[in-house]
Amino acid sequence: MNDSVLLDIHEGVATLTLHRPDQGNAIDLPMAQALLRAAIICDQTPDLKCVVLTGSGKLFCAGGDLQAFTEAGDGISGFLSELAGTLHLAISRLMRMDNPLVTLVNGAAAGAGLSLALIGDVVLAEPAASFTPAYGAIGLSPDGGLSWILPRLTGLRRAQELILLNQRLTAAQAHGLGLVSRVVDAGQLQAEGASVVATLTAMNPAALGSVRKLLLESHGTPLETQLENEARSIAALATQPCVRDKVAAFVAQRLPKNKKELSHG
Incomplete structure (x- = not known):
């Protein structure tokens, strides 16, 4: 695993940190591959009780690495197929594992970063965090499962408006639409996250896994x-x-x- 995704496992809790702060934690292929490997470890580690996903630096995740898009040149189609496909395997693993997932949104979440923010069972956000589909700004359609999860959280009509018009939401607005479980006080994200994790790890892991599965499958x-x-x-x-x-x-x-x-x- 490269250092673009940090994985720390301590006392039954795995913390995944997106770690390309100088690039806004933008997702390139090595990061997507690292996230997939980390997700597999979380899924397969015995006695793990909870997983936390957050970002380092000022942003949670700026989405795809546009510099990598440019460098792909005429091979952009194949590159994006591999990048999105790898990221999707990681997201699927994180959503289908038995362990509950807590996302701590420490800053802006855009594009695929928005998808990663929303896949948590509990989503906590700093007041300064923001949430933007972003795809419309560069003429692309969503990836990362955004077209699946956003309508389930906001309803189809609101999701259409958000994605098609590329609307940016503040943390308070995202909370009002049900994208965020709670907006915490400034500087309290880690403390509030630790409180949520403590509550989850005190519960029956098998029951939490069953709840995750039931809820994930309920719409279909x-x-x-x-x-x-x-x-x-x-x-x-x-x-x-x-x-x-x-x-x-x-x-x-x-x-x-x-x-x-x-x-x-």
């Missing part, structure tokens, strides 16, 4: 199939010793209060 699944998937999921999780222990503890905690209420009934 008929109601009856989704109901069956939910029933199978909850039934399988209920056999875990940790779930039985939690249920027993919860019931034991309520029993004294219930008995007292009955005695005064």
